[in-house]
Amino acid sequence: MRTGGMILGMAEGVGELELTVGQLAQRSGTSVSALHFYERQRLISSRRTAGNQRRYHRDTLRRVALIRIAQRVGIALVEIRAALETLPEGRVPSRRDWKRMSQGWQDExxxxxxxxxxxxxxxxxxxxxxxxxxxxxxxxxxxxxxxxxxxxxxxxxxxxxxx
Structure with missing residues (x-):
């Protein structure tokens, strides 16, 4: 499937749009090496294809945006990880999920x-x-x-x- 000049792959048997690491880097304005670092730090996750290539769910764009903004205002990666861990697994976080997560940072x-x-x-x-x-x-x-x-x-x- 082609959107905005980029080709998005379909997850095998799942039917959800996914991004390659290069597409995620381009869309998020983040380097590939930074994305790999975020993954090693358990801030984002990917699945591997049969060819051992990373595939990221599209909601990872929001997570990367949050990571970059939080880092910019000085929030430590360990705190970012803890906040991201409050988001639901197995489904795309809703606006309510994101709001609940961000309220934990309000006082700080x-x-x-x-x-x-x-x-x-x-x-x-x-x-x-x-x-x-x-x-x-x-x-x-x-x-x-x-x-x-x-x-x-x-x-x-x-x-x-x-x-």
Whole structure:
């Protein structure tokens, strides 16, 4: 079957459209080596043809998109795998399945956004002057008052992460 200039194979005896690794790479904008890596990490799966070629179910496109987006915002692969494992096996995940899975990241992403906003708004004040000596910084840390609080970038990170 030909769609959008690509040939999609039919799964043997199943009747579902499948993608080759090259087609999945092209459609997802991901390299073949990255797809192989995702498979080794059990983030996606394929079946093998009689000729030992990989075939991916079309819903793997959504999984790859989710993996790439999650990685881009800093979610660890182990967390991505755990989230993907909550999706149903044996059927294409529904919109409800995807929504339920993504809700598990809501609090973490909100906290990450809060920290990034704090970093964006305060980073220049903390190290932007170029002195690179927090103990001598007259603006953000006069007389090294932050040194008695603990180690690390106290101005930029919340207390629970630095002490």
């Amino acid at each position: 992403l909100s906290e990450r956004i809060r920290l990034l906003t704090h970093l964006r708004d305060n980073f220049a004040d903390c190290v932007g002057c170029g002195c690179l000596s927090i103990s001598h910084c007259a603006l953000a840390n006069p007389d090294d008052h932050m040194g008695v609080v603990g180690s690390g970038p106290r101005v930029l990170l919340p207390e629970e992460e630095t002490g």
